[in-house]
Amino acid sequence: MNAARDEEPGLSLLVHRADEEPTLLHTGLASLEHGLPIGPDTTFNVGSVAKQITAHLMVLAARDNLLRLDQRAADLLPRLKISDVTVVDLVTHRSGIRDAESLLSLAGFRDLDHYTADDLRTLAYRQHQRAVPKGRFLYSNTNYLLLAEILETVHRTTLADLARHRIFGPLDMHSTHFKTDPRQVIPGAASAYQAAHHGWRRTEVPVTLPGPGTLWTTAGDLDRWLTHLHQRWQHLHQLPWQEVVNYEPSDHEPYLYGPGLYADALPGRTAVFHYGHEQGFSAAAHVEASGLRVIALSNNAGLSADRVTAAILRDLYQPTLALKEALVRATTLERTPSTATRDQPTPDDLGQHTELGTFTCDQAPGSLRLTRRADALHLWRRGTCDQLAHSGPGLYAGNGYTVTAPSSTDQIDRFTLDLERAPRLAYARQ
Structure with missing residues (x-):
């Protein structure tokens, strides 16, 4: 060995x-x-x-x-x-019933943030229909x-x-x-x-x-x-x-x-x-x-x-x-390499983004922001920014999720976000 x-x-x-x-x-x-x-x-x-x-x-x-x-x-x-x-x-x-920890991830929870089982059950009780x-x-x-x-x-x-x-x-x-x-x-x-x-x-x-x-x-x-x-x-x-x-x-x-x-x-x-x-x-x-x-x-x-x-x-x-x-x-299997930490946007980066709005969903905590930079959409959650990859008409892929939005990004009033264990989350502009 x-x-x-x-x-x-x-x-x-x-x-x-x-x-x-x-x-x-x-x-x-x-x-x-x-x-x-x-x-x-x-x-x-x-x-x-x-x-x-x-x-x-x-x-x-x-x-x-x-x-x-x-x-x-x-x-x-x-x-x-x-x-x-x-x-x-x-x-x-x-x-x-959607996975409540997945819902919390949309609020931008960080690795050392504390939450309890009852916090997650409370999110379950907000859901009023099957996903x-x-x-x-x-x-x-x-x-x-x-x-x-x-x-x-x-x-x-x-x-x-x-x-x-x-x-x-x-x-x-x-x-x-x-x-x-x-x-x-x-x-x-x-x-x-x-x-x-x-x-x-x-x-x-x-x-x-x-x-x-x-x-x-x-x-x-x-x-x-x-x-x-x-x-x-x-x-x-x-x-x-x-x-x-x-x-x-x-x-x-x-x-x-x-x-x-x-x-x-x-x-x-x-x-x-x-x-x-x-x-x-x-x-x-x-x-x-x-x-x-x-x-x-x-x-x-x-x-x-x-x-x-x-x-x-x-x-x-x-x-x-x-x-x-x-x-x-x-025991000799190759180890999976660690995932590199994503770079956070700098103040100079933020100045190059066009605001598209802040959005909420009654099934998930917190709010999400959408911005556009050049031809790319970006989704923000508690300071974390994901660039969304355009994967089809009105479809955008993020970090572990997909967003379905109007094909034109000039004006977005609502979109649907799908996580693997928390699908069909409907977000609307605040």
Whole structure:
């Protein structure tokens, strides 16, 4: 293994075949500041891998007659204005509710700005109609923030306590915690890093969003969870919780999505899985019908756990390659280079822009400005300026979004902005 990479943030990997002992490999540092290596007790933020835990708790709540999965979510969330959304719509990302963190990005939130889960739920409650047609998949972390609120309402306790008593404790997952406060100390926690021009920088921000993410755990604890999931799978001879939650087409064909899990129905290698990316951490948890479990946890923003897992799975089906060698090979993937910071406009630049107006949307916070410089449109949010690339009649591409506006930019009174997880935002001139 490259010795230099032992001084970088790295990986915790686990492969567990049915009826065999798990094989683990840890590489890199959990803390660059203290030179602390990643080991079996290192805990990582696994991001959206948490969704399967939240969905599992929802199914248990339905089994305990605390709610019905086909019940209107508004019965349990009086502030929710979209009246025909059901609890299972939230579980399977078919509510049409936009992702509230994506909405916050339009207000120009910066990396170290603080906001809470309730701030994001408030944005969800401003939405009065689905952003996509009923029944269509729209992946949105806000769905799982609302599910966390439902669970806390019907159980009259916190999601963290509920998960500890119903799942983590019984499965001996004693290193697993939902983090509910940015100041909370997580034992054995790794720090996450991104490569910078001169060394490394930390990537954590002061935000915790238990429900859709902010779950801290170890590879060993996740293996205990996947073992439990597989035992249920074997017992019922169908995908986990498929008897109560349908798996339907998702945003990543040909994969299906069910109770917080993607499903790959590949004949002979049927699997359920989820990936997570949060604050520089990434995670992958994969279990197949055969009982094979693959777990990858990364605290290196340039080393994505889903890519590592895909590499391990490819190698595992090469009969001449030893398991340990497959894990070592996965650690040698090329890192994704860090994204350069965009230059901010200078006062001289601003003088060359023609103002087109300030615009607001009742579904999103803050306001946006449009300017024109020469033949190019620019969109401004809290001092950040994106030059929009003209991609077709009335279509302009920005930094992770598209704008649909009149073909002529001489006068713009309204436009539609589409983010991947927050589409169809109608902006009008103030």
